[in-house]
Amino acid sequence: xxxxxxxxxxxxxxxxxxxxxxxxxxxxxxxxxxxxxxxxxxxxxxxxxxxxxxxxxxxxxxxxxxxxxxxxxxxxxxxxxxxxxxxxxxxxxxxxxxxxxxxxxxxxxxxxxxxxxxxxxxxxxxxxxxxxxxxxxxxxxxxxxxxxxxxxxxxxxxxxxxxxxxxxxxxxxxxxxxxxxxxxxxxxxxxxxxxxxxxxxxxxxxxxxxxxxxxxxxxxxxxxxxxxxxxxxxxxxxxxxxxxxxxxxxxxxxxxxxxxxxxxxxxxxxxxxxxxxxxxxxxxxxxxxxxxxxxxxxxxxxxxxxxx
Numbered sequence: 001x002x003x004x005x006x007x008x009x010x011x012x013x014x015x016x017x018x019x020x021x022x023x024x025x026x027x028x029x030x031x032x033x034x035x036x037x038x039x040x041x042x043x044x045x046x047x048x049x050x051x052x053x054x055x056x057x058x059x060x061x062x063x064x065x066x067x068x069x070x071x072x073x074x075x076x077x078x079x080x081x082x083x084x085x086x087x088x089x090x091x092x093x094x095x096x097x098x099x100x101x102x103x104x105x106x107x108x109x110x111x112x113x114x115x116x117x118x119x120x121x122x123x124x125x126x127x128x129x130x131x132x133x134x135x136x137x138x139x140x141x142x143x144x145x146x147x148x149x150x151x152x153x154x155x156x157x158x159x160x161x162x163x164x165x166x167x168x169x170x171x172x173x174x175x176x177x178x179x180x181x182x183x184x185x186x187x188x189x190x191x192x193x194x195x196x197x198x199x200x201x202x203x204x205x206x207x208x209x210x211x212x213x214x215x216x217x218x219x220x221x222x223x224x225x226x227x228x229x230x231x232x233x234x235x236x237x238x239x240x241x242x243x244x245x246x247x248x249x250x251x252x253x254x255x256x257x258x259x260x261x262x263x264x265x266x267x268x269x270x271x272x273x274x275x276x277x278x279x280x281x282x283x284x285x286x287x288x289x290x291x292x293x294x295x296x297x298x299x300x301x302x303x304x305x306x307x308x
Contacts, residue, residue, distance in 0.1 A: 061133045064124050068105040069202065071123050073224070074139035075111075080221040082206040083110040088175070088184055090120055095182040106167060106175055106184050111143075115167045117177055117184055122163040132254045136225070216299055219289025225259050261287030267300075 068086055075084050090096050090103035095117070102119040109116045128141035142164075149158060157165030161179030168176050175184035205227065213223035232255070236248045244252070257263050261283050270280040281292040290299060 058129065058131050060127050060129055061137070062125060062127055063133055063135055063138045066124055066135055066138055068118075068120055068123075070135050071118070071139060071142075072107055073202070073205065073228075074135040075107075075109075075142070076206075077136055077221055077224045077228070078139045078143055079111045080219060081110050082209065082220060082224075084108060085110075085202070087115065093117070093184045095177075095180075095184055098182070101182075104182075104184065112166075115169060115175055116157070116164060117161075117167045117175065117182075118164040119162070131257075132251060134254075134258070136258070216302070217290050217294050218299065222259065222288040222290075229255050229259065259288070260284045 068089060072084055072086050076082050085108050086105060087108055088106040090105050093104045093106060095101050095104045102121040104117050104119055106115060106117050108114075123138060123142065126138050126141050126145070128137040130137045146164075149155075155166075156178040157163070159179065161177050161182070165177045165179045167184060168178060170176055176182070177184070205224075209220060209224040209227050212218075212226055213220050216223070216226075218226075229252075233244075233252070236244055253264055260267075262280050266276070266280055270277040281295055284300075285292045285295045288295070288299070
């Protein structure tokens with residue numbers, strides 16, 4: 001545990017949080033930002049604690065406080081892209097104002113090259129299985145549910161459009177749900193300056209991720225997770241007067257496993273066992289999208305302070 005949280009780890013990841021002009025995206029990770037925790041254990045699973053990132057017990061979780069922007073950042077992370085974006089926030093959609101309706105937001109989904117309306121309450125209720133609550137798992141489970149709907153023949157979302165649905169942009173600029181028939185406001189009607197600020201923040205996040213991807217020769221998905229993790233650590237330190245709590249350290253161990261695909265114990269074993277080293281390097285290289293040589297000589301030493 002102490003070796004993982006040595007100064008080199010904190011310094012490297014805090015650099016990721018500040019490079020290219022400031023943090024953005026998720027938490028975050030986390031919410032946390034898109035790779036971090038933002039919710040709590042679901043009552044349907046083995047929770048092992050409260051507060052999301054404070055537990056590492058495997059079980060059913062939800063991310064009850066995830067924001068629309070965090071969800072979209074996490075979709076980009078899961079999909080390995082950076083162009084899925086929010087078109088309308090919940091306060092801009094007509095459907096959100098309809099009695100009895102959820103808070104809806106509209107996105108451009110670059111994975112399918114289509115517009116999509118999503119219920120924020122639905123996203124927050126999605127149950128996934130992991131060791132802790134995190135935004136990326138929400139996005140991954142959403143894609144899994146979506147894939148199941150498509151295979152079942154529901155190509156435009158859930159059957160009635162109660163949770164999410166594909167929407168079409170009409171000639172008058174409005175978006176219309178294919179399944180529900182609900183109309184959603186046009187983006188050009190919004191004059192909320194804070195939304196412009198959010199868009200600028202998101203652009204900074206993607207620019208930063210692209211830079212990290214180049215510097216460390218890793219996939220864009222991995223670089224977004226790295227930037228998110230750096231922002232998460234920065235927030236942890238700021239709220240705890242520069243000291244990481246045991247809960248924070250436990251959460252970071254979980255983040256390390258999510259990022260690399262192996263546990264810290266496996267990495268420790270690889271440092272003293274050549275066969276384990278070869279296996280671990282292969283697994284991590286495949287997970288983060290780089291070569292074993294780059295992983296051993298640059299990524300692990302510079303980002304995590306780990307030498308195998």
